Amino acid sequence: MNDRKDREVRTDRLGMPVQAENYTASRPPGWQGQLGGCGIASCISLKGGRIDGDRIARMLTIMEERENGLGAGYACYGLFPERRDQYCLQFFFDDEEGKQAVEDFLDGRLDILHDEKVFLRERSTISPPYPLVWRYFANVPHAREWRGTRDLGEEDYLVELVQHINERVPKAFCVSSGKDMAVFKGNGYSYEIADLYDLGRYSGTMWLSHSRFPTNSPAWWAGAHPLSLLDWGVCHNGEITSYGVNRKLVEMNGYKCTVLTDTEVVTYLWDLLVRRNGLPTEVAAFVMAPSTFQEISLLPPAERRLAEWLRITYKEAFLNGPFSIIVGRSQPDISLIALADRKKLRPMIAGLSPNEEVAYCASEESAIRIVEPDARTWAPGAGNPFIAVAGKGIVRRGTEPSFQGVSL
């Protein structure tokens, strides 16, 4: 084998260096032949109580076999009760320069009320470098202008700022930007990330989590799940085969794809469909994982019209390919949405604690059983959303007919 160090830099036709390593008869180092798939887990206190960070870490880490150490993350909702109405922007910075650039950019654009370093242990088994993680609590000013558009809505304005930072500001990445929530993620195993951020120090009403087994996108800190915009957080197991057409739809609506992974379009689609277009959650879930036209033809007339209209109007929002996703938001209420593709090609199990106070959703039943041995579990159907809302309980178990409860 030739020495890998003493060779010419390989470039493509534009003269850019090509980084791809090449291996012939010797195996690439660090790879083991193994089957995997991402692991997702979540829990929500239905009465608005608080759940410890250790609990979600135990749920996620038991599915160790589903990850390969190339990304894991947690999102906590209901995390800042005393700053519930302020936006919490949490950033990764490569160094102080990135932090300065973001602070310069935000100066005058947001009213920053408080900022603090997010705790990170100094030692971890994850290979360095680690980013500087910082959070800012901010209010959106009354005068909101972005690129000549005046009086943008608060949330639209924040979306523009966050996307500008992620696209244009070097050495900085905004990983979460919602009210009363934050994302803790990085490029390591689930237990390494839980340990690195010391999740036990946090508690919240709802937790989402994800351990990654990247198959078609690079592993990097900001690319780990949950992927978040405003208060939306999305954890995803699977592939979005229709990424190209979904990406066109969200880009036409002003979103910028900056994370190098298919899951981010799911985040933007939820924001587009539910926050901007005002679809009820069940209807947005139908748009993403719709029934076949054959199944639609068997629905009662009013529902059939709605289903056909949705499929035609939102055909670019149809997520094709195998997936199961867990979605969270904090506005107007803290809610958990779990959805599998319409053929259920990725696993999803829901559970409820015996005292009916905590609801769970995870890839594997063991993730629920390890924290709630006597939980009642069931499997939400293909393309059938599970919805739980803090303060309201389980709104939908994921076993009901498509549009039950939706006023037509």
Add this chain to the structure above:
Amino acid sequence: MKDVCKPKGHAHECDCGKECLKVEGDRAVIDLSLSPAQPMHYTTLNCVMRKAMRRGCSSIELKGVMGQRYLASTASAPDLYIAVHGTPGNDLGAFLNGPTIEVFGNAQDMTGNTMNSGRIIVHGNAWDVTGLAARGGQILVKGDTGYRVGIHMKEFGGSRPTMVIGGTAKDYLGEYMAGGTILVLGLGGGAPVGRSLGAGMHGGRIFVRGTVGLEQLGPGAAIVPLSPDDEKEVRGLLGEFENAFGAEVPGEMSEYVKVAPSSSRPFSGYYDKTNV
């Protein structure tokens, strides 16, 4: 830092120094709560189980199982009985060849993957893709199952897999089925089977207690009347289900629907160049 409790290389021995395996006569008990790593890694547990099998145990009891995968995979002692307390992980009893596994709880996905012979009895639910590509043996599930159960089951010679589901099954039950028998009882209510039932099946048979709409059938599957031999087979399977779970099952044969392949070549013409 995470505790490590993994076997050394391929020595099939774990190195934690604590003995979680207790053998009395030919009965072995493996208590996972004694492991320093919680939960115990599945490679460790499978090594400990193989150790018990090498000692000639005829019964292995697992306590506190929590998502460990591939339990008893490729186990091949015909008289071995394995009791699983807790929640076994994916691929329980994969390539099983002889033993009986009894699960006192729910099983996860892909239970009995490509099993050859033996029995798997689940006293709870067994989720997606249960019994895929089974080529012999029996799977009994007291509760519900998920999607794509029994896909590509096949039979050859004396090997004929059978599966009885006490509750319900979802879409794609028996997809590409090439042999064997699936019986769905639908106890506990709800539609017994989902859509795309038996899609592309070209062998075997699916019996469903309750109604099956034509729109639920996948391509290649058809509803046919039960023959006296079929009724005998269904009664036999009901007897095994009742013995395993002590549950009474209605045995009125008019309640059963048989789904069988409409032809032995459901996709004839799809890929056959001479037929284009």
